[in-house]
Amino acid sequence: SMHVRLRSNAKGPAGKWVDEATSEFGDLLDVIRESCGLIEFRDVADEARRFLAMPRPLAQDPGAERQPAAARGSPDAARRLFAMSQPIAGTLAERYLACRGIRLAARERALRFHPGCYYRDLVTGETRTLPALIAAVTSLDGRITGLQRTWLDPNGNGKAPVADPRRSLGNLLG
Incomplete structure (x- = not known):
């Protein structure tokens, strides 16, 4: 009874899943969270990276300067x-x-x-x-x-x- 929408339609965007029996819905991260019993988003993201064999992002240097936002309309x-x-x-x-x-x-x-x-x-x-x-x-x-x-x-x-x-x-x- 669970399906994944492959194309956007009136019922919702592509890539989202729906369980017709329980009316639960969400995305891949929700599936990972529920199936692994995770609570913190960081843990969910780590599991998604592990599953997809993606490296952890490099930690940002807290002393590094961020590029300022561009002026609106510039x-x-x-x-x-x-x-x-x-x-x-x-x-x-x-x-x-x-x-x-x-x-x-x-x-x-x-x-x-x-x-x-x-x-x-x-x-x-x-x-x-x-x-x-x-x-x-x-x-x-x-x-x-x-x-x-x-x-x-x-x-x-x-x-x-x-x-x-x-x-x-x-x-x-x-």
């Missing part, structure tokens, strides 16, 4: 978001463009995809994550100065059903 914020996104090939963003009749070169570099880009409703202030097409805006020397985010409907039906599905970030002019 070119640095745009560059960071672009770096966090992934190549567009095989993604919802590529399908969105194909449905609009736009075919991309095999190694498109200015367009990327982010599976969970933050969207903030400007009226209510509520935030949520949605998949997004990320388009870089560059200077003449190729440096990213800004980007355009187009939030997409997770079900593949074009743009996300939000008030303003396209927004800019960083410097787009001059």
